[in-house]
Amino acid sequence: MDTSIARRNILARIRAAQGRDAEPAASEREAVADYLARHPQGPRPPMPDDLIARFIEEAQKLATSVETVEALSEVPAAAHRYLTQQGLPVQAIAWQTLQDLGWAAAGLTVEFRKPQDSDVVGITGCFCATAETGTLVLLSGPETYASAGLLPETHIAIVPASRIVAGHEEAFDLIRSERGELPRAVNFVSGPSRTGDIEQTIVLGAHGPYRVHAIVVRGA
Structure with a gap:
């Protein structure tokens, strides 16, 4: 809606x-x-020159698993590899912007629609990602529905290396320069959903995915 x-x-x-x-x-x-x-911006920690390596390091600290590939054409095979290694179904829903990738050839059955309660895997791209915190930045839209990365138990996100920025400040600057105004929803995804409300015990998947897997594409 x-x-x-x-x-x-x-x-x-x-x-x-x-x-x-x-x-x-x-x-x-x-x-x-x-x-x-x-x-003026507030004080910020120094950032390394290699933002890709920093993003991967910080994402893994947050329980996001990461694989790196060289080209977008390798993404479907990487997604299939991850799902089979985890013992997960090779059926998924995905953003409509990802229809041109060779999912079927890689052994995946992908429907390009919003998720339903029974969907276990959601595949998205991302607007950008922040190296400082290992965070994915997703913008909602008619073809990039926010629910794809929130409702399924497993979220696979495609991260173009060229869209990894230093921090949240640069992410918002990018949104303003490219979109002009904020969309209906901007989601900052820092690892699987979790809560520690009960006896300070961390529980994954409390309000969203149990698993987040980032596929970093160096050539994109």
Whole structure:
């Protein structure tokens, strides 16, 4: 369900109550951009030159398993390899943006739709990833549904190496420069879902996937 129109209507009513036009004027947008450009960042840890290696290291600390391949064409075989090694079914749902990859040739049955309760594996891409925390950044859209990485027990994410940035600050800068405004949902995925509410015992899969597997594509 697309809630973009409902969100705009809600924001328009808030702006009307403040005596402002329904949509932000160009001057308002320019003022925000100017503030963001001038606002100093807080202290940040130093980052290595090799952001790919740092991302892999931090992702693994969060219980995200990682495999590296050289080209996008190798992704389906890598996904099949991971699923069979884990004893998982080789059926999955995936984003519609991934239809052109050779899933069937690699032995996978993939449907390009939103997940249902019975779907065990979800395959997504990512908008970018952050090396500082080993985090995947996913933006929702008509063909990149957020539920694909949230509902299935196993989440496989394709991570183009060229889209690995230093930290969250760079991720938001990239969203603003390429999208102009935030989509309906921005999800930062840092390993499998977990909770420690009960006796401080970590339980995986509490509110999302039990497993997160990242396939880093060096040539993408």
